[in-house]
Amino acid sequence: MSEKPFISIRADIEDVEERLSETSKSLKSIRRQTVGIAARTTVKQIKTVIRATTKRHSGELLKTYGYKVKKDGTSASVYPKTAASNNHLILARIATLSFGNDISINRRKWLQVNGSGFYARPKSVHIDPRGFVQSGETFAGKGAYMAEVEKMIQKELDKTWKK
Numbered sequence: 730m731s732e733k734p735f736i737s738i739r740a741d742i743e744d745v746e747e748r749l750s751e752t753s754k755s756l757k758s759i760r761r762q763t764v765g766i767a768a769r770t771t772v773k774q775i776k777t778v779i780r781a782t783t784k785r786h787s788g789e790l791l792k793t794y795g796y797k798v799k800k801d802g803t804s805a806s807v808y809p810k811t812a813a814s815n816n817h818l819i820l821a822r823i824a825t826l827s828f829g830n831d832i833s834i835n836r837r838k839w840l841q842v843n844g845s846g847f848y849a850r851p852k853s854v855h856i857d858p859r860g861f862v863q864s865g866e867t868f869a870g871k872g873a874y875m876a877e878v879e880k881m882i883q884k885e886l887d888k889t890w891k892k
Contacts, residue, residue, distance in 0.1 A: 736807040736862070738767050738869050748882055752889045760802030763878055768796035768805035770874040771865045775807070778861040783826065790826070793819055807865060829858030 742763045749759050772794050779790050798805040809823055824830075833853035868874070 736771060736865050736869055738764065738771060738805045738807065745878060745882060749885055752885050754885065757802055761798055761800075762802075762881060764802050764805045765796075765798045766877045766881060767869060767874045768798060768807055770877050771807050771869045772796050774868040774873075775861050775865040778859070778864045782859040782861065789819065790823065793823065807869075823862070825856055826859050827862040830856045832856065 742760055745763050746756055746759055754762075775794050776791050783790065793809045794807065795810045796805055796807045809820060831853060832855075
């Protein structure tokens, strides 16, 4: 199965390249590292929102998200990894929890919802959106990852000047 990106990240890294031009790192390495930081912090933001909005059984969702940086370092993709045998179920769960859904009866006369010691049989159920994918898009769009990029720049400059 090909992995389609939920969030595609492109970062303007001219300032970073200019500041690190005196170091021994290649431009390709600088690009890959900067875009990787943007993708990694976006995944971290998505996982933070999942923890905040989902109280129980969120371990599978937390393990699901990953990122991949292109070899040339021009962009990165944040996507759900589907390694388990129930691939289609986790994608449906992500879509339902992130964007919300209305579930109604199809062929049966009712839905059966298990509670603690009881069963409810409503005609339909509304699931509110939790918006963790949207928070990742907003995080990447605002460039909120720049604090981590600044730390990386400072670390590389410290290494260069200690030599």
